[in-house]
Amino acid sequence: MINSSVYPVGTFGQPWGEAELAQWRDRQSRLRRYDVDVVPRIDALADRYEKIAYGQLDYAGERYTLFALRDRHFDPALPTALVTGGVHGYETSGVLGALDFLETCAADYAGKINLLVAPCVSPWAYERINRWNYDAIDPNRNFRADGPAREATALIELVGSVQGPFLVHVDLHETTDSDASEFGPALAARDGKAYETDVIPDGFYLVDDSENPQPEFHRSIIAAVEQVTHIAPADAKGEIIGSTVIAHGVIEYPMKKLALCCSITGARYTTTTEVYPDSPRTTPAECVRAQVATVCAALDFALES
Template sequence: MTSPAPYPVGTPGQPWGEAEVAQWRARQMRQRRYDTLVEPRIKALADHFTLIPYGALDYAGEHYPLYALANGPVDPALPSALVTGGVHGYETSGVMGALEFLETRAADYAGRVNLLIAPCVSPWGFERINRWNYDAIDPNRNFREDSPAGECRALLALVAGHGAPFLLHIDLHETTDSDEDEFRPALAARDGKAYEPDTIPDGFYLVDDTKNLQPAFQAAIIAAVERVTHIAPADAQGQIIGSPVLQRGVIAYPLASAGLCAGLTGARFTTTTEVYPDSPSATPEECNAAQVAAVCAALDFALGA
């Protein structure tokens, strides 16, 4: 078996320093625009939702305002739900699915739930089609109070200022072929570890919380999404991306202790969606629709619980 070529940044076996991060950063070219593809759609929704600027990121002269949308002032008599997209900026349907939910379905929940939606948590990563932020930090491992990632600190402050506990948090993600081609090799190189090849699951799956398993909730989302796109099967070891499959299309991580976005609220119902956009049978529209279906199913289940 041929060993994979060394990652083009750094020295194998040695963690990166500032020089290697700078070399990695120089390779990240802007490939799309947050201010033309995302910001205008967010601002257009201000006619129907409350627009909440919750901070900004400034990276080497590039300014990224951060926005959330709410369906009105917090009503203490109603439960609250958080929807996040674009924590990994390259995962396109996380961003577009959150926006499509706002544009097409969010109004259906008026008077039933306090919605708070952050469609694009990591705009620098969105533009570079990258998993990490400007500092080669993965936001989705750093949701803690002392986070080194500005994306995480801003979202934590937004959630803390909401003023009511959350019943639900659904975090919209993708697992892509580039995870294996680029991002996992980059992670191993950054940390000075050997890269161990893995496989990419073919289909949609969910990540539950090992500290708060909600199997019926996860199953309801899988059932809804299956009407839109296919569900990832377990591999020969009964796993998906190295984790045991607990039920069809569902694995689990310790969300809060791992610093994952879906663990930041302590909500009763939490999940991370993982859409597979590289399937030959999937289209961008199908991937966005799968995210919308997941959000609606999550809300319907939680509100009926």
């Protein structure tokens, strides 16, 4: 379905320039605080994990330090797992799920696998409950070493500094009603295109890598998450957000080709989660638990394999 309604920024059918970008920025306001919500929880974990400042953002004088946490006893003989949250800042359960995992479950994996966790990759967007960064760029289409999103390049640099191979990468995301009401229309307006309306799936699903498919891995995660929250069904076309459902609650994308976050480690086992916090069948707390269940199930499967 094509929705030709005009987004409040720009001229329909014309890509944005600097004036439109400035107008879009003027619409963004700080709705929550990274330094209040997220950083204190990272600081509280610093007695158990090494806190790493892996990058700095400076957006019109607003400065953000990018933080990660890793095992203090990082054993290069062990495999390594990366957990990322908040690549899209508005996807709250990704941030909270990464932190909750560290606070409640991560100790169970000590001595089995090295953990590296970046709980909030995009703090400017976290504060504005937005998908894009300050430059109206989606970090999760720009995970390239020469890409335009500092949120992405800083994380790539952090990954490159790690000794030894990665076995697992779990990237924690959400699909929300605002994808259809705000972020999809904004993307179309920015690029001078008509907006094609998506049907928002009701429930949790995963995105596998079509260039490195791991069906059993994803099946095991869905089985674990199904004990926590409901799984999104396929639509009438057998799709979720326009992609063919290849297994219960699983679609796939070419991660490297699309420059998605899960492409940066070269890990054997990678997945991107999508929970749906706007569903009447779930709660924000349940969505966070689903994210934690995903991480634990992913690590358990990888270690047992």
